[in-house]
Amino acid sequence: MTRGNPLPKRSLGQNFLQDQGTARKIVSSLEAVSNVPVLEIGPGHGALTRWLVDTPAQIFALEKDVWLALAVKSQWPQVTVLAADAMRFAWERLGGPWSLIGNLPYNVASPIIWDVTSRLPRLFQAVFMVQKEVADRLTATPGNRVYGGLSAWVQSHVRIRRLFVVGPEVFRPRPKVDSAVIRLTPRPPETNRPDGPALRQLLNTCFQQRRKQLKTILRPVWSDTIADWLHSQGLRPESRPEELSPPQFQTLAAMLAASKS
Ligand code: SAM
Numbered sequence: 001m002t003r004g005n006p007l008p009k010r011s012l013g014q015n016f017l018q019d020q021g022t023a024r025k026i027v028s029s030l031e032a033v034s035n036v037p038v039l040e041i042g043p044g045h046g047a048l049t050r051w052l053v054d055t056p057a058q059i060f061a062l063e064k065d066v067w068l069a070l071a072v073k074s075q076w077p078q079v080t081v082l083a084a085d086a087m088r089f090a091w092e093r094l095g096g097p098w099s100l101i102g103n104l105p106y107n108v109a110s111p112i113i114w115d116v117t118s119r120l121p122r123l124f125q126a127v128f129m130v131q132k133e134v135a136d137r138l139t140a141t142p143g144n145r146v147y148g149g150l151s152a153w154v155q156s157h158v159r160i161r162r163l164f165v166v167g168p169e170v171f172r173p174r175p176k177v178d179s180a181v182i183r184l185t186p187r188p189p190e191t192n193r194p195d196g197p198a199l200r201q202l203l204n205t206c207f208q209q210r211r212k213q214l215k216t217i218l219r220p221v222w223s224d225t226i227a228d229w230l231h232s233q234g235l236r237p238e239s240r241p242e243e244l245s246p247p248q249f250q251t252l253a254a255m256l257a258a259s260k261s
Helices: 020-028 066-075 106-119 132-139 149-157 196-208 224-232 246-260
Strands: 038-041 059-063 080-083 098-103 123-131 158-166 179-186
Touching (some): 020 098, 059 066, 106 149, 123 132, 149 196, 224 246
Parallel strands (some): 038 098, 059 080
Antiparallel strands (some): 123 179
């Protein structure tokens, strides 16, 4: 822990990991290789950074808290530190493959994961710690109570696996809930990248009205083609959004986009 630091900022989700064993386990969950740089989101006092610098990868860090960014830079000069906001970061500009890691600020973990999975041109691997409830939503499958737009969006872009659960006692200050570590890897190369804007719009429309039937939600754009396709998928006009898998959402989004053009 860096000395002389101000109080943790709740607004920045600053729950700092204290347990070296957990930090090591998180870092060793990432396959850090020499030819793929690793960007750590929110290094804080460097709980993960201190282990990352022992890997063969070149380490970058993105920290919104300028005071912490400076402290990381002075403690590990070999780390390239960017004092910037991950919510406003131009992920598209990271050319080549990148790995990501972070004990993510809990208040913004979902939008950060939404963004990086869809906007980073080439993900090699990512390991994130998030609230367990967020990990449950990210990994949920159709029909699950917590399956929703976030699950379908992220699973449309990457493969995702929950690795292990971490209790609140290893953080200062202590969060109220459990956390979980997840690993994201690219989807198989033969799968197409989804039509982002169309998928985003469809997911927003569907999950804002998740209790309604598809024929009601899609009434303005309903057609025989959609009805036939649902039938071919073993779905019905009365099915609800939570019954559609991520690939089914992608296909439906592409059909709706094609019917508009
Ligand atoms: N990695 C450290 C650890 O494990 O102890 C800190 C984790 S703490 C949960 C989240 C960190 O993300 C804090 O250092 C916080 O300042 C930083 N942070 C919060 N919001 C951020 C944002 N939008 N962009 C970049 N960093 C952010």
